[in-house]
Amino acid sequence: MKQITVISGKGGTGKTVISGAFAALAEKKVMVDCDVDAADLHLLLHPEIKERHEFKGGQLSVIDEVKCDKCGKCAAACRFGGISPVFKVEVFSCQGCGLCSRICPRGAIRMKEKIAGEWFVSDTAYGVLVHARLGIAEDNSGRLVSRIRQAAEKIAAAGGADYIIIDGPPGIGCPVIASLAGTDLILVVTEPTLSGLHDAARVIELAAHFKIPAALVVNKYDLNPGVTEKIEAFCLARNIPLTGKVPFDKTVVRAVVEGKVVTEYPGSPAAGEIRKIWDLLKD
Amino acid sequence: MIISVASGKGGTGKTTVAVNLALALKDARFFDCDVEEPNAHIFLKPRLNRQEKVFIPVPEIDTAKCSFCGKCGEVCAYHALAVIKGEGGHQGEVLVFPHLCHGCGACSMLCPQGAIREVNKEIGTVESGSAGEISFVSGRLNVGEAVSPPVIRRVKEYLEPSKTAVIDAPPGTSCPVICAVKGSDFCILVTEPTPFGLHDLSLAVEVLRKMEIPFGVVINRSDIGDGKVEDYCAKENIPVLMRIPFSREIAEAYARGISLISAFPDFKGKFIEMRARIGTLLESGKAGR
Numbered sequence A: 001m002k003q004i005t006v007i008s009g010k011g012g013t014g015k016t017v018i019s020g021a022f023a024a025l026a027e028k029k030v031m032v033d034c035d036v037d038a039a040d041l042h043l044l045l046h047p048e049i050k051e052r053h054e055f056k057g058g059q060l061s062v063i064d065e066v067k068c069d070k071c072g073k074c075a076a077a078c079r080f081g082g083i084s085p086v087f088k089v090e091v092f093s094c095q096g097c098g099l100c101s102r103i104c105p106r107g108a109i110r111m112k113e114k115i116a117g118e119w120f121v122s123d124t125a126y127g128v129l130v131h132a133r134l135g136i137a138e139d140n141s142g143r144l145v146s147r148i149r150q151a152a153e154k155i156a157a158a159g160g161a162d163y164i165i166i167d168g169p170p171g172i173g174c175p176v177i178a179s180l181a182g183t184d185l186i187l188v189v190t191e192p193t194l195s196g197l198h199d200a201a202r203v204i205e206l207a208a209h210f211k212i213p214a215a216l217v218v219n220k221y222d223l224n225p226g227v228t229e230k231i232e233a234f235c236l237a238r239n240i241p242l243t244g245k246v247p248f249d250k251t252v253v254r255a256v257v258e259g260k261v262v263t264e265y266p267g268s269p270a271a272g273e274i275r276k277i278w279d280l281l282k283d
Numbered sequence B: 001m002i003i004s005v006a007s008g009k010g011g012t013g014k015t016t017v018a019v020n021l022a023l024a025l026k027d028a029r030f031f032d033c034d035v036e037e038p039n040a041h042i043f044l045k046p047r048l049n050r051q052e053k054v055f056i057p058v059p060e061i062d063t064a065k066c067s068f069c070g071k072c073g074e075v076c077a078y079h080a081l082a083v084i085k086g087e088g089g090h091q092g093e094v095l096v097f098p099h100l101c102h103g104c105g106a107c108s109m110l111c112p113q114g115a116i117r118e119v120n121k122e123i124g125t126v127e128s129g130s131a132g133e134i135s136f137v138s139g140r141l142n143v144g145e146a147v148s149p150p151v152i153r154r155v156k157e158y159l160e161p162s163k164t165a166v167i168d169a170p171p172g173t174s175c176p177v178i179c180a181v182k183g184s185d186f187c188i189l190v191t192e193p194t195p196f197g198l199h200d201l202s203l204a205v206e207v208l209r210k211m212e213i214p215f216g217v218v219i220n221r222s223d224i225g226d227g228k229v230e231d232y233c234a235k236e237n238i239p240v241l242m243r244i245p246f247s248r249e250i251a252e253a254y255a256r257g258i259s260l261i262s263a264f265p266d267f268k269g270k271f272i273e274m275r276a277r278i279g280t281l282l283e284s285g286k287a288g289r
């Protein structure tokens, strides 16, 4: 079984459109949407939820106003500004480390477990999708990603799947690291802009840091042939295989608006190129 | 006045709006808080004259003092420490996983043997300088590091209350965004008129409502996709501050790292107007909330 993470560094380069198309093209696979902050794959795959699980992630301090005698030890020890001058917990600052609850001389602080989100196992027209929804303004996206990847690995092993296809989040921080740790290949989707190249380079560096092979796709390559050339030169210099160049294609926007994967539009030039990329990747 | 620019979904044009707003205003201060993928420097081309490293304190165990009691492993909420107790003549071991450490200090403070001291670990850098009249600060998380809020907080230490500050926030709805937009007087949410854009916009709106920060929306590539973002804003009483149409010329300028205002000077007026409108919205209490 092979795990492929589709990722981009910079958001909005077309990563989810490409993952969605892979869902339609790959035969025996499990799909995972690891962009738990702002999951979008379900808008193309229309999952029917079969299993729903709570995700408990992290903790929050709760101060018992009766017991608290405002000695100030907690506020002085907290490095995140989690306790306000009037001894209220600042919910957007508290990182749930629990130090205050351990040092409070009056035992006035307890830690409350937070329900930080939900995750789902669903059926779609293209097979199983494991996805999640991180609670609004919640922390711990990395742990939620690891949780759903574990669930997907189990399902894939039980069903004899050949691939796990992971739609990753933007950036290079904790949810991204959790999305690519232990995968067999990362496919970086970029666009021909200087920002796209800058961000793709950082993700590729991250893949190298974790010793995971990376390949690249330039999406909407014809929007700026000059920068596409720069990206090609970059790939050559770094020895990164360029698996394909997807042309700008209005069908892609139409497909997103209609909530479909782009391969459902037979004449679409973008779909044709993505099909070629999948054929390359699959072996 | 602190104006942050955010978006639930990445790639909607957040940096474009932030950069051009700063360029349109006189003597604005710009803060790139998208520290995982900082891009504003590509467009503002600042001259940087200062660089400082950002550190977080991580534990270092003095094995001579350690009794392998297990306390530190128990108190660390992030599983950054694991204690292997000694057995059958073998000495124990304390494993430290620095990339999981949030630098909370619990382990060093609570170790009964005083066996833990904190050492600084570099996780990123903050650079500052100026781009014309704009003063510029940008944070950058080192590749391989997982925790970006300490870098964002460091960037925000450069904020000066007397001047207009524009913050380019990271995409998404979780901790890094919250850290970046916290304390803003107003937040501009940038989106595009597609189901992806709408879905992620509605999540970002929930975040701002929870944080009680007034906001408005900019619709980028406003003539592609469908009309559902407009409908949503109308229904939710969210002001649409600006619409930027899709054009190949705009996309091309962006691709080459040229700001909208330098390529199309007409936009300057629109950004100045938007800034004025934000002021009126705040005064009249008509901003999105």
Ligand code: SF4
Pocket: B061, B065, B066, B067, B068, B069, B070, B071, B072, B073, B083, B094, B110, B111, B112, B113, B114, B115, B116
């Ligand atoms: S709390 Fe201190 S003594 Fe106990 S295992 Fe950790 S470092 Fe060693």
Ligand code: SF4
Pocket: A097, B057, B058, B059, B075, B076, B077, B078, B079, B080, B081, B100, B101, B102, B103, B104, B105, B106, B107, B108
């Ligand atoms: S400082 Fe806090 S987060 Fe870091 S290892 Fe110690 S207890 Fe864990």
